[in-house]
Amino acid sequence: MQKFTLLSHQWKAATRSASASKSAGIKVFMGFVFFILFLELLGGGFYVGSKLAESSANPIADLMRYGLYFFLAILLFRYMLQKLPTFMVKPYLVLPIKKSKLVNFMLTKPLFNSLNILPLSFVLAITLGLHKQMDAYSFWVIVGTVMTGDLFVNYLSIYIKRVQIKHEYVFYLFLASVAALLFLDQFGIIDLQAFSSLVFMQVIEQPLYLLIGLLLFAMAYYLNFQLLYNHFSLEDFGKGDTNQRSSLENLNYLDRFGKIGTFALLELKMCVRNKRTRTMLFMAPLFLLYGLFFYNDPKYLEMNGFLIFVGLFISGGFMMSFGLYFFAWESGHFDLVLTANNTYKDYIKAKYYLMMSTSTVIYLLSTFYVFYGIEILIINSMCFLFNIGVNSLLLLYFATNNNQHMDLSKGSAFNYQGVGGRHFVLMIPLLVIPLFIYLPFGLFDQANLGFAVIGILGVLGLLFREKLLDIITQRFIEKRYQMSEGFRNK
Structure with missing residues (x-):
């Protein structure tokens, strides 16, 4: 009898909650x-x-x-x-x-x-x-x-x-x-x-x-x-391993890099200590192993355009899934970010260097794919350069449109709170632009030249990153009040 009572309570809690009507759609x-x-x-x-x-x-x-x-x-x-x-x-x-x-x-x-x-x-x-x-x-x-x-x-x-x-x-x-x-x-x-x-x-x-x-x-x-x-x-x-928490304190040497290092350390702590960001962090190894689903099939090794797509995902999959929600991760304390005595460019640069660091680590770990051929390593290397030189900056620019609050205490699986359709749409240019760059070279049987152009664009993005970060910072300044207002609406 008690089980039926408990079941009845669960049903009433689900149907009478304030969020029931909001999540109906x-x-x-x-x-x-x-x-x-x-x-x-x-x-x-x-x-x-x-x-x-x-x-x-x-x-x-x-x-x-x-x-x-x-x-x-x-x-x-x-x-x-x-x-x-x-x-x-x-x-x-x-x-x-x-x-x-x-x-x-x-x-x-x-x-x-x-x-x-x-x-x-x-x-x-x-x-x-x-x-x-x-x-x-x-x-x-x-x-x-x-x-x-x-x-x-x-x-x-x-x-x-x-x-x-x-x-x-x-x-x-x-x-x-x-x-x-x-x-x-x-x-x-x-x-x-x-x-x-x-x-x-x-x-x-x-x-x-x-x-x-x-x-x-x-x-x-x-x-x-x-x-x-x-x-x-x-x-x-909810306590987790005390050793794991304390290990973050050993990263205090990031403070040597000034406010950028401090922001990066705070970002890392947020990733580890909150359930939703931690779930994203756990997905990173899956992107590293993404190539194993395709490189074992000889027919995919002959499709250069598809290999570019795979290469972008290996070194940039985590960066994209995490970076599209930049600023929204801090929606719970975004007003504090705006009122703190810090420059906005340092705040944004910390996110940029965090993306670069994670992509670099994943890329270095992915070099074992050379086992499938030197061409695979070349494609993945060019895609890595494009990810850190172009896609990372595009992600920061697109992220200034985020204005939906996110609850980091909840996991990511089937959790669409704070997620909009535009986030999925924005993934398209990040993956499609390199393919369009390569396409004319591939049609004229100049595959290596096409790979080189993708890599060169990534290097140019790295060389002019300061100017591009200035543009993103100005965009952030223009949108910061709209973002703050949206983050307050839970």
Whole structure:
């Protein structure tokens, strides 16, 4: 009975809140996006099933070879996009309700997440394409495998994200583990397809193995239960690692660079200490690994225009996703920025050098792509120069149009507060301009000259950065009161 009461309270809190009507439009839009994604998965799944039925002598066995990839993709998808289940615990702590019931109630919320529909719908569409090669027994075993595996993956991703709040190195450990696994598989050191086929064909032949999936789900649920039960105070998840916080204090040598260094240090502290910016920071390694999705396919290595796009994303992806919201990150204390005894140019230059630094680090780490050919390294180098010499300045200029408040205490996944359609539109010129520069050279079979022009434009941007920063500073001065007024409207 108490669970129904708690559920009723949750529904009333969601429908009666002041923000419910404000976010209705965004919810309708996200519902439309979810519906389109649902239809695409149905179509894609049916296409995969039909192709397997046509080209494979044993489509069920071939399908099982990709089972581990499927669940790994779900894990990454849930980790990046699914919100952690939350519950306003404080009002119930003074009531005669067991702590275990509150924790169990919180842990049942992921079972009703709309994302749960997508993996099952995709697999059902595949089985529909294979309906002539599949009997009822195989169908129900596959459905049972997907449901139990998805339950385990769902609660495993939630556990990892909760532990990450306290120990942020967990994210890098998780990402490194996934990357290492795919790397070893890509170069034939291990064979995930063979292992996947062995595991899931055993389940097909002996459905009792599904009990192992249920056991894994129970273990993941128990880990989440123990974590929440032992850290029931929400403050426990907000402290983070004290060593990590204190490590920022070791960056005080940035003060040697004057006010620019001070501003840069404050920007770094903001990135690490706030949930939304920290989520963005965690995405940086993904941009570094972006090339692995394409460089392994020989057909992409012959498409210079596409390689430019990839190169821009590798060294500039984090810069773009973070830089488009410059000034809005400080919306909570923007008035203090305007009234402080500092020059606006120092304030803007700190952001510029921060973008340059992060892009440089990512570019240096990405030099291992020379393994795919010296041309890849040349393209990535020219794109890096263009990013720090041109795109970084364009980002600062575009960011002066930001006037929507952003709450940094909330994560980025499915959080569109402070985000407008213009932010996505502004990404287009940053990625398209280099392609248009290269296009005439590519048409006349002068690819290297086209790459050189892109790099030269980046160098020119670096040489004339002071003058260009003056223009951006003047633009900021003209727009600062409009920005301040917009940031006050929460």
